[in-house]
Each structure stands twice: as structure tokens, then as C-alpha cells.
Amino acid sequence: MSEILLSVRGATKSFGGVVANQDISLNVAAGEIVGLIGPNGSGKTTLFSSIVGYHPVDAGSIVFGDKEITHLRVPQIARLGLHRTFQQTRIFVGMSCVQNMQISAPLSQSKGPASLFAPFPVEATEKLEYLLAFVGLYEKRSLSGGELSFGQQKLLEFAMALMSESRLLLLDEPTAGINPTLIDYIVNRLRTANDEFGVTLLVIEHNMHVIMNLAQRIYCLAHGHKLAEGSPKDIQDNPKVIDAYLGAT
Amino acid sequence: MKQLGYGILIGISLVAPFVFPEFRTQLSFLWVMVIFALTWDILGGQMGYNSFGNVLFVGVGMYACAVVQRDMGLDYFSSLFIGVLVAGGLAVALALVVGNALLDLRGHYFAIGTLGLGVAAGEIAGGWDFIGAGSGMVPPLYPGPLDSRDLFFYFQLFAVAVVLFSTLRWLYGGRFGLALNAIRDDEDKAEALGIYTTRYKTAAWCLAALFLGVTGGLLGNVIGFIDPKDVAFAGSTFGVWMIIMVITGGKGTLWGPVLGAVVFHVTQELFWTFLFGWQRVALGLLIIAIAVLFPQGILGWVREHWPKDADTMGQAKSDSQR
Numbered sequence: 261m262s263e264i265l266l267s268v269r270g271a272t273k274s275f276g277g278v279v280a281n282q283d284i285s286l287n288v289a290a291g292e293i294v295g296l297i298g299p300n301g302s303g304k305t306t307l308f309s310s311i312v313g314y315h316p317v318d319a320g321s322i323v324f325g326d327k328e329i330t331h332l333r334v335p336q337i338a339r340l341g342l343h344r345t346f347q348q349t350r351i352f353v354g355m356s357c358v359q360n361m362q363i364s365a366p367l368s369q370s371k372g373p374a375s376l377f378a379p380f381p382v383e384a385t386e387k388l389e390y391l392l393a394f395v396g397l398y399e400k401r402s403l404s405g406g407e408l409s410f411g412q413q414k415l416l417e418f419a420m421a422l423m424s425e426s427r428l429l430l431l432d433e434p435t436a437g438i439n440p441t442l443i444d445y446i447v448n449r450l451r452t453a454n455d456e457f458g459v460t461l462l463v464i465e466h467n468m469h470v471i472m473n474l475a476q477r478i479y480c481l482a483h484g485h486k487l488a489e490g491s492p493k494d495i496q497d498n499p500k501v502i503d504a505y506l507g508a509t
Numbered sequence: 510m511k512q513l514g515y516g517i518l519i520g521i522s523l524v525a526p527f528v529f530p531e532f533r534t535q536l537s538f539l540w541v542m543v544i545f546a547l548t549w550d551i552l553g554g555q556m557g558y559n560s561f562g563n564v565l566f567v568g569v570g571m572y573a574c575a576v577v578q579r580d581m582g583l584d585y586f587s588s589l590f591i592g593v594l595v596a597g598g599l600a601v602a603l604a605l606v607v608g609n610a611l612l613d614l615r616g617h618y619f620a621i622g623t624l625g626l627g628v629a630a631g632e633i634a635g636g637w638d639f640i641g642a643g644s645g646m647v648p649p650l651y652p653g654p655l656d657s658r659d660l661f662f663y664f665q666l667f668a669v670a671v672v673l674f675s676t677l678r679w680l681y682g683g684r685f686g687l688a689l690n691a692i693r694d695d696e697d698k699a700e701a702l703g704i705y706t707t708r709y710k711t712a713a714w715c716l717a718a719l720f721l722g723v724t725g726g727l728l729g730n731v732i733g734f735i736d737p738k739d740v741a742f743a744g745s746t747f748g749v750w751m752i753i754m755v756i757t758g759g760k761g762t763l764w765g766p767v768l769g770a771v772v773f774h775v776t777q778e779l780f781w782t783f784l785f786g787w788q789r790v791a792l793g794l795l796i797i798a799i800a801v802l803f804p805q806g807i808l809g810w811v812r813e814h815w816p817k818d819a820d821t822m823g824q825a826k827s828d829s830q831r
């Protein structure tokens with residue numbers, strides 16, 4: 261097995277009385293596509309938010325590459341190349357697709373206040389046009405984000421993550437609310453990005469058909485606990501998983 | 510074509526005070542209004558943070574400059590020059606301190622938080638003997654005839670407006686402008702992409718403060734008398750006008766605030782001349798009419814009807830994209 265890119269150890273998080281995550285551990289190796297499934301409210305989005313620093317975990321640790329990121333803040337973690345997309349799909353609706361991509365480009369290495377005013381590097385234009393074409397949005401590039409359809413917004417959000425040079429991308433339900441034809445296209449783009457750009461993916465998904473085909477390994481959560489992990493085949497045949505989805509536990 | 514347009518505008522601005530010598534003060538005020546609108550739009554339009562407190566920086570600049578002029582013991586022009594620099598610097602320093610506390614607030618909470626700034630500053634200034642307390646301050650007299658004084662300040666304010674406009678045009682065409690727009694559209698998403706939003710917000714706020722402080726320093730001299738509540742921290746006039754002008758012209762655009770400032774200033778002067786006694790009522794009606802007829806501002810309305818023309822006018826961004 262290749263090197264571990266993300267390692268979550270004993271992540272625990274509660275909101276008031278609700279324990280959203282209880283002692284969850286998982287690993288993602290570089291180059292993998294890993295699935296994260298579980299019934300509604302099982303704590304999947306909460307785990308993503310903890311990983312990217314949106315809220316601190318109550319207990320546990322999170323390591324990305326060789327760096328402990330448990331207590332870093334969102335933009336710091338993003339700059340290491342760990343990004344998430346949002347379940348509700350979030351792009352900049354008042355800005356054109358090109359501008360959405362431009363602002364996603366990582367800043368040059370130079371730090372300090374001057375970097376706030378840095379101009380766009382020329383290579384960035386070629387790259388963003390290539391990536392917009394990659395998700396089939398090149399023709400729409402001067403439309404504003406708000407003018408895109410929901411599916412196109414999902415594709416733009418994905419392209420933005422690629423633009424920001426993600427090493428690990430956490431996708432929160434990339435195919436939710438999308439028509440079946442576009443689902444196939446999105447799955448194809450995810451797999452191609454993984455193959456060609458080497459982006460590691462951790463994917464939350466309710467569509468079992470999609471995740472069983474996409475992921476190499478799957479973790480299943482229920483009621484904030486880790487219920488099972490294994491290959492798609494193992495997960496599909498696991499009686500506990502079946503029970504959780506049928507609401508028996 | 511574009512160069513020609515800018516050339517003509519600058520040409521008109523240079524000859525205007527000579528062609529209409531009796532309107533020099535009003536013309537100076539026009540540039541003040543343009544600066545007020547452009548600086549308000551940095552946060553209010555481009556970044557989506559509505560501030561009711563920008564007048565704080567105007568007042569601080571006014572007092573800072575007047576104190577330097579009074580106490581430095583230099584000749585008029587040197588002390589004015591240093592005074593204006595100190596005004597800008599102090600406004601920025603204050604913006605850093607206040608921004609630290611306020612810029613963590615989002616949306617309406619930020620707006621409400623800024624509401625008290627001007628009022629509090631007015632109260633403090635009104636009770637502080639060092640700067641004249643309630644009876645205010647009078648900046649030193651200009652060493653020369655009245656009309657050369659008016660010309661002098663006209664060109665000072667014109668220069669500040671031009672520098673501000675050029676700076677914003679450059680910034681809005683690059684990463685800075687896009688980062689502000691991203692914060693306006695979705696601040697959490699911006700952070701998730703690795704943008705240090707706090708730094709951009711602070712930089713934007715300080716930029717506005719710098720130009721407002723400098724302008725305040727000059728404006729105190731133009732008006733010739735600094736009253737704590739009616740001139741320096743004039744929330745109910747300057748503070749409100751800033752917002753009205755931007756909304757009139759079109760939020761979040763480069764030319765909208767300029768357009769709004771011109772339209773607002775001219776109508777206001779006309780009301781003052783022809784509807785004296787009713788000018789405030791007329792102004793109120795005008796504001797309502799604008800809100801109803803042009804909810805997106807003049808530039809927004811133009812853009813809806815002639816999308817192409819408006820884009821060349823409204824956004825410096827389109828330049829940098831080609």
C-alpha cells in the first residue's frame with residue numbers, strides 16, 4: 261500500500277447533546293478513491309468539517325501528509341492542498357466562471373502582505389481554460405456562477421478544487437440532485453481526475469450504484485459511529501450496513 | 510477609445526474651475542463626494558460589508574490635520590502636507606484597531622457594529638478640550654487670496670480622487686478585487702479555497718480609511734470650521750450620502766459610485782438653489798424614486814438594457830481577462 265495521505269484518529273465531535281462523531285478513525289492513501297456512506301444524520305458532513313478545520317474536534321487527531329492539522333484553521337489547511345466541496349454546492353454566484361477559477365488559483369509562494377495584491381500568473385489562464393474544458397464548461401466561461409444550472413455549478417465547484425491544486429479532495433455528495441446522464445459524466449470526470457492528475461478522493465455519497473463503482477474502499481457510519489469498512493463487495497454484503505440503511509439498528 | 514474618454518474627462522476637470530469660477534467650492538465638493546462614494550463601495554459594494562461608520566475616518570483625518578497645522582509651527586504648506594499625511598496614517602491605524610474587533614462580524618452584525626462609530630467619535634470629540642471640544646476647531650487661514658485658495662484645494666481633491674480611482678481600477682482588475690467579490694458571494698467558500706479573508710477585509714478597510722483620512726484633512730480646510738458633530742463626524746449627512754450615492758450609481762462597480770456621486774451632488778445643489786426650505790424633502794423623495802426605479806443603480810439599469818456598453822464602463826476586470 262502506498263503512503264498514507266490522511267489519517268483520522270479517534271475523531272469525536274458533539275453539538276450540545278448530539279454526538280455527531282464518536283471515536284472515528286480512518287485512513288486514506290495517496291491516489292485512492294475512498295467512499296464514505298451512512299444514513300442521513302450519521303455524521304458524514306460533520307467529519308468533513310472537522311477534517312478541513314471548519315470546527316475543532318472535541319477529541320482525536322487529524323494528520324495530513326506528515327503534518328498534524330488538528331488545530332489549524334480552514335484557509336491554512338486548504339493551502340496544504342486539502343479541500344472540500346459542499347453538500348449544498350457553493351460557488352461565487354456573482355462572478356463569472358473564469359473569475360471563479362482565477363480566485364481559486366493558489367497564491368505564489370511569496371508570503372506577506374504583498375501577496376494580497378499579486379497579479380494573476382499567465383500560466384493560470386491556460387490552466388483554468390483547460391480545466392473548464394475538462395468539466396465541459398468552456399463554452400459557458402463568461403456566464404456568472406448564478407446563471408449555471410445546478411449540475412453545472414457542481415462541475416464548476418469541482419473544477420475550482422482542481423484549480424486550487426488539491427492533493428486530497430473531500431466531495432460531499434457530488435451527484436445529489438443530478439439527472440442520471442450527468443451523474444455518469446461526473447463519475448467519469450472524478451475518475452479521470454484521479455487517474456490523470458493524481459488527486460486523491462474521499463467521497464460522501466448516497467447513491468449506492470455510484471459509490472460501489474467509484475470507490476476502492478468504503479467506510480460506513482451510523483449514528484456517529486464507524487459501523488464498517490472494507491471493499492465495496494464487503495460493505496454491500498455486510499448485514500450491519502444493510503440493517504443501518506433499513507433503519508433496523 | 511478608452512484613453513480618449515479618460516483624456517476628455519481629465520481635460521474637463523482641469524478647465525472646469527476656470528470656466529465656472531463661481532462654482533469652485535461646489536466643484537471641490539464634487540470630488541469629495543466621488544471619494545466618499547468610491548471608498549464606501551470598496552466594502553459596501555465589492556465586498557458586501559455595509560458600513561455605517563466610514564465617517565469616522567473623515568472626522569479623524571480632519572482633526573489630525575488641523576492639530577498638526579496648529580501645533581507644528583511650520584509654514585502653511587509644509588504643515589498642511591504633513592497634516593494630510595498624519596491624517597491618512599492615523600485613519601489607517603484606527604481602521605486596524607477597529608477592524609480587528611468589527612471585521613469578524615458578518616452581514617448585518619457588521620453593519621450594526623459600525624453604526625455607533627461615528628456617533629461615539631462625535632461625542633468624544635465634543636468633550637475633548639485639546640481639539641476645541643464642543644466649539645470645534647478652525648484650521649489656519651490660507652496665505653493668499655480667496656480664489657487661489659479655492660483653486661488650490663480643488664486640485665488637491667481632484668488629485669486624491671484620480672489616485673483613488675486609478676488604484677481601485679488596478680486592484681479590481683486583479684486578485685484583490687476578485688477576493689473581495691468572493692467574500693461578498695460566500696465568505697466560507699473563500700476560506701475553504703485557502704483565501705485568508707481576514708487579511709483582505711482588513712486591507713480593504715484600511716484602504717478606505719487612508720483615502721478618507723487624507724480627504725478629511727483637506728476637507729476641514731475647505732470648509733474652514735470643524736464642528737464635532739455637524740462637520741467632522743457628520744453621520745446624518747456625509748455618512749448617509751456615501752451610501753445613497755453608491756446605490757444611485759450602482760454597487761460593486763468602478764464607475765457606478767462616480768456616476769452616483771455626480772448625479773447626487775448636482776441634484777442636491779439644484780434642490781438647494783431652487784427648492785430652498787424643501788430641499789430635504791425633495792432629497793428624500795429622490796432617494797425613494799431611485800430605490801423604486803433603479804434598484805440596481807444607474808449602471809445596473811444600463812447594464813440590463815445595453816449589456817455590452819455597461820461592461821466596458823463598469824468593470825476594469827474585463828481588461829485583465831483577455
Ligand SMILES: Nc1ncnc2c1ncn2[C@@H]1O[C@H](COP(=O)(O)OP(=O)(O)OP(=O)(O)O)[C@@H](O)[C@H]1O
Nearest residue numbers: 275278280298299300301302303304305306307347
Ligand atoms: N452545526 C450543527 N449544530 C448542531 N447540530 C449539528 C450541526 N451539524 C450537524 N449537526 C447534527 O449532527 C448530526 C450529524 O449531521 P451530519 O450533517 O454530519 O450528517 P450527514 O451524515 O452528513 O447527513 P446527510 O446524509 O443528511 O447529509 C445530525 O444529528 C445533525 O443534526
Ligand SMILES: [Mg+2]
Nearest residue numbers: 304305306347
Ligand atoms: Mg451531509
